[in-house]
Amino acid sequence: MDNWRRRIKHLYQFFVDRPYSPQFLIGNQYEVIRVIGMGSYGITYLCENKQTRGMCVLKQMRPSKLKNRETSSSYQIEAEMLASLEHDGIPKLRDAFHFKNNQFLVMDYIEGINLEDLLFDKHYRFNELESLEFLDYLVDIIAYLHTQKVSHGDIRIPNVMVKNTQLYVIDFGLAVSMKNKSDQEVLELIQKDLYDLGDFLLFLLYSSYDQISRNDSPWTEELTIHYSTEQLIKRLLQIEPAFESIYQVRDQLHKILIEHHA
Structure with missing residues (x-):
């Protein structure tokens, strides 16, 4: 029964979630150039603004996902958060609108x-x-977000x-907005971002690791890095x-960088 439900769901998504084709004009203003990506909740397009x-x-x-109130609400929250942010390392939100019952940022x-x-x-x-x-x-950008009471929640190399x-x-x-959260909730959201930064740093360090000799040892044994970085x-x-x-x-990162440049 569950398999049938999943199949019906996937079939429904296949027909309903078809992206707009190149040259289609969304909102009578944005001409689709190509689809950039399709995530679990959104479809991203590269477009030309025909006005500018x-x-x-x-x-x-x-x-x-439109019938899911929680998902629909999250889009509104994302728009409000992006509109409040002003940083050179964060793309600026320019518009949010509805078109043919669909939501767009x-x-x-x-x-x-x-x-x-x-x-x-x-490579x-x-x-x-x-x-x-x-x-x-990257830390400078995340520090700005935390100053604005925003936790990114998904700091990964694709982002x-x-x-x-x-x-x-x-x-x-x-x-997630950290406003009106308890101290414990704020700490957990902050540390989620910090954990992602640690994972992110490991990805960068592994880029210069010799994959041929990899033997599934822990990163502390595979990577040759300074003790302070570890x-x-x-x-x-x-x-x-x-x-x-x-x-x-x-603060800790700057101390390590000073050591490396000494």
Whole structure:
């Protein structure tokens, strides 16, 4: 019975969640260039704004999710949070509207490269110092978010873009406002972001690891890194006493970077 329900659900999503085709004009203003991606809850398009002639990104809630009040509400929350943010490392929300009973968000288009593509398609390798410096840029953006009482909730390599030397954090679909949360809830949301940063740093460090000799040992044995970097990761991953704020992370990271540059 459950298998049939899943099949019916997938069949329903296949027909209902078909993305708009190239050249289609959404909202009489945004012409679809191509589909960038299809996530669990949204469809993302690269579009041309026919009024400004500039490129932008449209995020559409999957039509199959529209009847889900919680999902629909999360789109509104995401729009409100993005509208309140002003940071060079966060794409600016430009519009939020309904079109043919569908919900859309319009954001700046970042003409850069996704970090996941940089690592796995371009095979870019980060050494330890480069990894720490990259993390430093990312920590500044997360520190800003936490100052604005926002937890990103999904800091992963697909959600970081690189354009020249500028980093951008994208996809706020799982972001949570920390306003009106208890102290314990705020701490848990902060430490979730910090845990993600530890996982993120490991991804960067593993980019220069020799995969041929990999033998499924723990990262502490596989990676050749400084003790201070290892301790930073352990605290981010809560193996050692966890950091309680992004500012503690930044202070510790800056001390490590000073050691590397000494």
